Amino acid sequence: xxxxxxxxxxxxxxxxxxxxxxxxxxxxxxxxxxxxxxxxxxxxxxxxxxxxxxxxxxxxxxxxxxxxxxxxxxxxxxxxxxxxxxxxxxxxxxxxxxxxxxxxxxxxxxxxxxxxxxxxxxxxxxxxxxxxxxxxxxxxxxxxxxxxxxxxxxxxxxxxxxxxxxxxxxxxxxxxxxxxxxxxxxxxxxxxxxxxxxxxxxxxxxxxxxxxxxxxxxxxxxxxxxxxxxxxxxxxxxxxxxxxxxxxxxxxxxxxxxxxxxxxxxxxxxxxxxxxxxxxxxxxxxxxxxxxxxxxxx
Amino acid sequence: xxxxxxxxxxxxxxxxxxxxxxxxxxxxxxxxxxxxxxxxxxxxxxxxxxxxxxxxxxxxxxxxxxxxxxxxxxxxxxxxxxxxxxxxxxxxxxxxxxxxxxxxxxxxxxxxxxxxxxxxxxxxxxxxxxxxxxxxxxxxxxxxxxxxxxxxxxxxxxxxxxxxxxxxxxxxxxxxxxxxxxxxxxxxxxxxxxxxxxxxxxxxxxxxxxxxxxxxxxxxxxxxxxxxxxxxxxxxxxxxxxxxxxxxxxxxxxxxxxxxxxxxxxxxxxxxxxxxxxxxxxxxxxxxxxxxxxxxxxxxxxxxxxxxxxxxxxxxx
Numbered sequence: 001x002x003x004x005x006x007x008x009x010x011x012x013x014x015x016x017x018x019x020x021x022x023x024x025x026x027x028x029x030x031x032x033x034x035x036x037x038x039x040x041x042x043x044x045x046x047x048x049x050x051x052x053x054x055x056x057x058x059x060x061x062x063x064x065x066x067x068x069x070x071x072x073x074x075x076x077x078x079x080x081x082x083x084x085x086x087x088x089x090x091x092x093x094x095x096x097x098x099x100x101x102x103x104x105x106x107x108x109x110x111x112x113x114x115x116x117x118x119x120x121x122x123x124x125x126x127x128x129x130x131x132x133x134x135x136x137x138x139x140x141x142x143x144x145x146x147x148x149x150x151x152x153x154x155x156x157x158x159x160x161x162x163x164x165x166x167x168x169x170x171x172x173x174x175x176x177x178x179x180x181x182x183x184x185x186x187x188x189x190x191x192x193x194x195x196x197x198x199x200x201x202x203x204x205x206x207x208x209x210x211x212x213x214x215x216x217x218x219x220x221x222x223x224x225x226x227x228x229x230x231x232x233x234x235x236x237x238x239x240x241x242x243x244x245x246x247x248x249x250x251x252x253x254x255x256x257x258x259x260x261x262x263x264x265x266x267x268x269x270x271x272x273x274x275x276x277x278x279x280x281x282x283x284x285x286x287x288x289x290x291x292x293x294x295x296x297x298x
Numbered sequence: 299x300x301x302x303x304x305x306x307x308x309x310x311x312x313x314x315x316x317x318x319x320x321x322x323x324x325x326x327x328x329x330x331x332x333x334x335x336x337x338x339x340x341x342x343x344x345x346x347x348x349x350x351x352x353x354x355x356x357x358x359x360x361x362x363x364x365x366x367x368x369x370x371x372x373x374x375x376x377x378x379x380x381x382x383x384x385x386x387x388x389x390x391x392x393x394x395x396x397x398x399x400x401x402x403x404x405x406x407x408x409x410x411x412x413x414x415x416x417x418x419x420x421x422x423x424x425x426x427x428x429x430x431x432x433x434x435x436x437x438x439x440x441x442x443x444x445x446x447x448x449x450x451x452x453x454x455x456x457x458x459x460x461x462x463x464x465x466x467x468x469x470x471x472x473x474x475x476x477x478x479x480x481x482x483x484x485x486x487x488x489x490x491x492x493x494x495x496x497x498x499x500x501x502x503x504x505x506x507x508x509x510x511x512x513x514x515x516x517x518x519x520x521x522x523x524x525x526x527x528x529x530x531x532x533x534x535x536x537x538x539x540x541x542x543x544x545x546x547x548x549x550x551x552x553x554x555x556x557x558x559x560x561x562x563x564x565x566x567x568x569x570x571x572x573x574x575x576x577x578x579x580x581x582x583x584x585x586x587x588x589x590x591x592x593x594x595x596x597x598x599x600x601x602x603x604x605x606x607x608x609x610x611x612x613x614x615x
Contacts, residue, residue, distance in 0.1 A: 099400055
């Protein structure tokens with residue numbers, strides 16, 4: 001199977017640029033700073049609580065993991081929002097559209113490039129992360145889980161970036177649109193439930209509860225609270241919302257992680273499909289109509 | 299090779315392309331001419347599948363462009379009017395990228411890219427970064443890129459814009475080479491003298507309409523077939539026009555400040571008599587000469603604003 005030409009080109013071009021090196025440097029610097037402050041806090045806490053510092057080092061894991069996820073969440077929309085609009089600005093987009101590449105393979109290539117680029121960063125942060133596992137005694141399975149979550153976060157953020165990029169001619173407008181869309185998505189999938197719980201009846205609460213499945217922040221919160229303390233945020237929400245669902249805390253956690261994960265992947269694919277439709281120069285329906293009409297002309 | 303039938307493109311109420319019908323045979327080098335905003339680029343973009351027409355049909359090598367867009371992409375090589383580059387990409391990698399986009403295998407790409415770079419005289423620049431090439435080199439590279447999948451039809455939109463005279467000559471030689479290889483080429487340009495040297499057929503567009511199209515000799519023959527005479531007048535232009543209109547076999551084509559262009563079916567003797575008649579009637583004739591038909595004259599004549607053309611004047615041919 002041939003590698004997507006855009007991925008091959010973009011990764012090569014990015015790897016040669018100084019932007020990549022500076023990006024990695026900034027990433028490592030942020031990670032080092034967070035590590036330093038987290039260690040200071042852990043040391044302070046272990047001093048006052050007289051707990052074993054080594055058992056407290058496990059706390060490095062959520063701190064560093066959340067930092068990395070936030071960096072991904074902030075940087076991916078920037079890098080992907082210029083993906084399609086950047087091609088338009090460089091005037092290479094039209095040439096690309098006259099080749100055998102399909103619109104979906106173009107948007108897929110752009111998303112894959114963003115994911116690969118971010119995985120470079122995540123990989124660069126691994127040595128720092130590993131301290132939590134080696135000294136803190138956390139199971140390496142959680143490292144694998146973290147990588148999967150980081151992949152999902154990058155895929156989701158990249159699909160929003162590419163969707164916005166396909167809708168704008170200028171990269172700057174695409175970047176702004178990405179952040180607005182991104183924040184809007186977070187707010188609109190969480191706030192209705194909160195309002196319903198506070199001011200509306202049980203039925204509204206039960207309906208809007210399901211919207212939380214689409215909220216990446218709730219997903220991450222569930223993942224980290226379970227990993228660190230063995231408690232499920234979702235189980236608590238289910239308990240206070242009269243959903244009528246009866247299951248164990250572990251089952252609620254597992255079902256939520258699987259269901260919401262699949263749903264976020266599907267939503268990301270929906271964004272990519274929409275982006276592909278937006279860059280298709282002649283929509284299928286229009287092409288069919290033109291082809292149908294032309295049979296009478298020939 | 300390329301057949302366009304009743305093509306229309308509307309932008310709201312504005313008609314960018316109006317009932318365009320065109321046939322370009324295999325092996326032709328077709329020059330697409332027209333003033334800015336005439337609809338050339340819109341037509342080219344529709345042929346390349348970059349824009350849907352409002353109505354109409356395009357066939358390339360007998361394949362309907364809208365039923366088989368994938369097949370059409372394999373048949374077309376497109377060189378846009380602006381050469382976009384990727385930073386940090388070498389010439390060899392640039393060719394490799396576009397070869398991959400046509401799903402060619404790397405061995406074929408390497409071999410064909412070598413041949414094409416030799417054809418466009420860039421063999422020694424293979425390891426150079428694309429953004430360091432001169433504009434002329436970039437444009438030749440763009441032609442090589444458009445040929446990587448061996449398309450039957452090569453479409454170039456203003457390939458010479460912004461090129462220095464040397465680069466233009468190189469581009470002209472390259473296109474003539476490709477024509478010699480049997481490629482069908484459509485080239486849109488404003489540089490009419492070059493088009494007349496390169497192309498064997500042309501189409502002139504104005505305000506979305508194809509004003510004329512065909513082999514250059516035929517187009518010029520039909521436009522300037524009857525004898526054209528330019529008469530220089532110092533003053534009394536109005537009375538000169540009136541006198542000329544009275545002449546049998548004379549049609550006043552255009553009226554300038556100091557010259558009148560007529561088409562006629564007169565013998566040399568009758569022309570001499572007509573000039574003598576004008577002078578005898580008090581018109582100051584500063585000179586007269588037969589007008590040679592060329593692409594520039596034809597272009598100016600066909601694309602002149604409607605209010606500048608004295609349509610329907612004169613005594614008929």
